[in-house]
Each structure stands twice: as C-alpha cells, then as structure tokens.
Amino acid sequence: MPLRIDVITIFPDYFAPLQLSLMGKAQQSGLVTIAIHDLREFTSDRHRSVDDTPYGGGAGMVMTPEPWGQAIDAVVTDQSTLIVPTPAGKLFSQPVAAELAHSTHLIFACGRYEGIDQRVVEYYRPRIDVRELSIGDYVLAGGDVATLAMIEASVRLVPGVLGNPESLVEESHQLPGVEYPSYTKPPTWRGLDVPEVLLSGHHDQIARWRAEQSTIRTTHNRPDLLPGS
Numbered sequence: 478m479p480l481r482i483d484v485i486t487i488f489p490d491y492f493a494p495l496q497l498s499l500m501g502k503a504q505q506s507g508l509v510t511i512a513i514h515d516l517r518e519f520t521s522d523r524h525r526s527v528d529d530t531p532y533g534g535g536a537g538m539v540m541t542p543e544p545w546g547q548a549i550d551a552v553v554t555d556q557s558t559l560i561v562p563t564p565a566g567k568l569f570s571q572p573v574a575a576e577l578a579h580s581t582h583l584i585f586a587c588g589r590y591e592g593i594d595q596r597v598v599e600y601y602r603p604r605i606d607v608r609e610l611s612i613g614d615y616v617l618a619g620g621d622v623a624t625l626a627m628i629e630a631s632v633r634l635v636p637g638v639l640g641n642p643e644s645l646v647e648e649s650h651q652l653p654g655v656e657y658p659s660y661t662k663p664p665t666w667r668g669l670d671v672p673e674v675l676l677s678g679h680h681d682q683i684a685r686w687r688a689e690q691s692t693i694r695t696t697h698n699r700p701d702l703l704p705g706s
C-alpha cells in the first residue's frame with residue numbers, strides 16, 4: 478500500500494521540487510503518491526478569498542476555516558493524519574519522520590498569513606490523528622517550506638525509496654551525535670590532505686576515528702545531543 482500524501486496550499490508551485498530527484502523517483506516507483514491542491518479551488522466567493530481579519534484584533538490576517546474544511550473533506554479518510562505546520566507545534570524530528578513514513582495517508586495543511594483558524598484543528602481532532610508540528614525555532618512566512626522538509630525527511634524513510642538501505646542503518650547508528658566529516662577524491666586538494674586513517678584500509682581504526690570526529694563535532698556544534706545532556 479503506497480503512502481498517499483495530499484498537500485493543501487495557496488502556493489501549489491512551491492511543491493514543484495517534489496517531482497525531482499529522490500522524491501520524483503519515489504512517486505514514479507509507486508511507493509508514494511503525492512497530490513497538490515490549491516486551497517482557492519475550495520472557495521465559493523468570486524474573489525476566491527481565504528483570509529479575514531482576526532477576532533480580538535491584532536496585526537495581519539487569519540485564514541478562514543471553511544475553505545480548509547472543504548479542501549480537507551475532499552481528501553480525508555478515517556486513515557488520514559492531518560499535519561498542520563506551525564511555529565507553535567511540537568518539534569518535528571527524525572523519530573517523527575519515521576512515524577510519518579509508516580502512515581497510510583498524510584494531509585499537509587500549509588497555512589499562510591498569521592495562520593489557520595484554530596477551529597480547523599479542533600474540528601478534525603476528534604475524527605482523525607491531527608499533529609501540529611514545527612520544523613524549528615525560527616519563523617517562516619508560511620507552512621509550505623516546512624511541509625517540503627517534512628515530506629522529504631519522511632518519504633526517504635519509506636521502505637524501498639532509498640536505493641541503498643545500508644545508509645539508513647548507518648544513519649540510525651549515528652544518533653545521538655552528529656555525522657562525522659566526509660571526504661572523497663582527490664587525496665590532496667589545494668594543499669589539503671584527506672585524513673590519513675581514511676586511506677589506511679584499517680576499518681577498525683577508521684570506525685574509531687569517525688566516532689571520535691562525531692563526538693568532537695557534537696560537543697562543538699550540538700552539545701544538546703550529547704548523552705546525559
């Protein structure tokens with residue numbers, strides 16, 4: 478059963494990259510099907526409006542609930558998981574990507590403006606799995622880029638999508654630290670040599686060096702990922 482993904486957005490063109498590279502191949506292989514829906518197709522006024530002023534005042538506009546209700550109703554099943562990207566959401570992570578990769582149907586609601594009327598989440602929460610997710614502690618202009626990131630991180634974990642599943646095994650052993658540095662030919666580049674151990678053929682020494690490098694990098698760049706932190 479392929480993973481089905483429906484993306485609802487006012488900027489369908491944002492998702493053209495999903496036809497390229499690994500994501501494109503995953504669709505061609507039938508492991509994943511991705512459909513992009515223009516929210517404005519689900520409006521009923523001649524201006525195809527999707528936003529209005531916020532109750533309670535405040536700057537900006539809020540996305541009205543009805544177009545979202547019409548759009549989600551058009552694709553939802555009882556197997557659906559509704560993903561709502563928002564800076565207020567739980568943090569998206571590799572374990573969450575792995576969960577989504579094993580879902581049957583994902584619906585991504587890409588908000589813009591100040592966000593989507595909260596009643597959309599409230600309406601679907603009793604009916605299906607609804608997850609408000611954030612990709613990090615910085616503010617984007619909308620949910621589209623976050624959706625692209627979450628789709629790519631999740632779809633690459635769908636069994637059969639990655640040509641070499643070995644890289645996933647390595648990745649899973651990598652956690653909780655960060656990746657060790659990688660090198661390829663030429664052995665010397667602009668006077669800089671590849672670390673000698675990597676040319677030695679001593680796999681135990683290489684594994685030890687890579688583990689050390691991962692710890693050094695994690696300590697310097699991401700001490701929050703160190704065990705016991």
Ligand SMILES: CN1CCCC[C@@H]1Cn1ccc2ccc(-c3n[nH]c(N)c3C#N)cc21
Pocket residue numbers: 562563564566587588589590591592593610611612613614615616617618619620621623
């Ligand atoms: C700027 N503008 C007023 C402040 C509130 C957000 C709003 C913009 N905006 C509208 C819908 C929407 C969805 C996701 C995100 C988002 N930002 N950062 C993340 N990690 C995100 C995720 N995932 C931003 C969004």
